[in-house]
Amino acid sequence: MTYPKTWFRLAEVTPLALHALSCAGARRGDTAPGEHLRWSSIDGVDRLTCPGQPDDTHDGGGDRYDVPAATALMWRPERQRQLHPAADPARTLPLTTGPIPLIHALRKARTAALHWVALSPDGEHGAVAQISAHRPQIVPHRTTWSTAEVVARSVGSDLYPYLPRAYPALVADGWRDHTGGLLARFTRATAAEIVRDVRAHLADLPAADAARLGLIGLDWHGDAILINRIAGATIGQIDRCYPDGDSYYSLGAYLWGWQHLSDSPWPHVPAGRRP
Ligand SMILES: [Zn+2]
Structure with a gap:
């Protein structure tokens, strides 16, 4: 075959x-x-x-x-x-x-x-x-999607504190990554919130921690979101996330271990509310 x-x-x-x-x-x-x-x-x-x-x-x-x-x-x-x-x-x-x-x-x-x-x-x-440069598709053809509130298990290093909020997403029915993470995609507005939250989080960290942890940084580049790994003074681009055919962004797929808000052991602010 x-x-x-x-x-x-x-x-x-x-x-x-x-x-x-x-x-x-x-x-x-x-x-x-x-x-x-x-x-x-x-x-x-x-x-x-x-x-x-x-x-x-x-x-x-x-x-x-x-x-x-x-x-x-x-x-x-x-x-x-x-x-x-x-x-x-x-x-x-x-x-x-x-x-x-x-x-x-x-x-x-x-x-x-x-x-x-x-x-x-x-x-x-x-x-x-x-x-x-780019992976056109994160799930098999004809995958169906369900709405969910998702939280990231870890953005970058295991030592990275979790993002405080849940986000509204569509998750692939019946498919996960090798860690059991959901394969999620987000509207442009939600993707922009995630970018803002990750950047705010980085800005809050002491510089010494940010240099030590091998963190992830997000930046817009036109319609794409650049995903960078930050290690000290070195910034290495590890992916570009483009909108898919339905204009959704699969941000953090196979990277951050998205999980359902209800499965998270950590307290999170539900989607749509500010922490
Ligand atoms: Zn070897």
């Missing part, structure tokens, strides 16, 4: 790819060709991993060696699974071979405002990657 593309965030794939190269070099004591990432389905979720694991180079140290796909999973309360994991069985994504080695494309993409890596199966065990 033909699978839809499987989407990964460039901001997560690039550090993983750089790690995999150094990991392969460390294992063999050289930089022999053939370095690759492994694309496999673990517990029904597509993931990219360093093929070196598990071994003693994976004891932490800040490197990412496992990146989940930003792919909608069919939600069942007791168990969630991707409908058709594309990487079942495991596939190999070469980093240093081919006409344009992927590692070169990834390095260039970081400075070219590209944000997504879309993987497709290639042959029996291989994979090919396409790098793009």
Whole structure:
């Protein structure tokens, strides 16, 4: 069968790819060709991993060696699974071979405002990657939507205090992200409120905390909302959120773990009221 593309965030794939190269070099004591990432389905979720694991180079140290796909999973309360994991069985994504080695494309993409890596199966065990600026769609075709009041579990770092308000949204019926987060979209007016709230929140934080936490900043750029990761003096754009065909913004999809207001353990101001 033909699978839809499987989407990964460039901001997560690039550090993983750089790690995999150094990991392969460390294992063999050289930089022999053939370095690759492994694309496999673990517990029904597509993931990219360093093929070196598990071994003693994976004891932490800040490197990412496992990146989940930003792919909608069919939600069942007791168990969630991707409908058709594309990487079942495991596939190999070469980093240093081919006409344009992927590692070169990834390095260039970081400075070219590209944000997504879309993987497709290639042959029996291989994979090919396409790098793009924008992801046109966050859920499968013909998804239906329901109204909901949603709150973000975490905007940026786990240490980031939650946003104080709930927002009115449309949420995808029957689909969630790999953390169980709702896939939500917002009117332009609500998206603008979220941008204002995130910016107000950043302005309230002591500068030292803002520099330490790897926070998220939001900015309008025409019709798009730029999503930036702020780490000290460095600001890196990780995505651009454009309005979809119905003029809704899928802000924070696969990033912030949206959940129903009623499921949140934290106190929030209901949608439509000011804190
Ligand atoms: Zn590794």
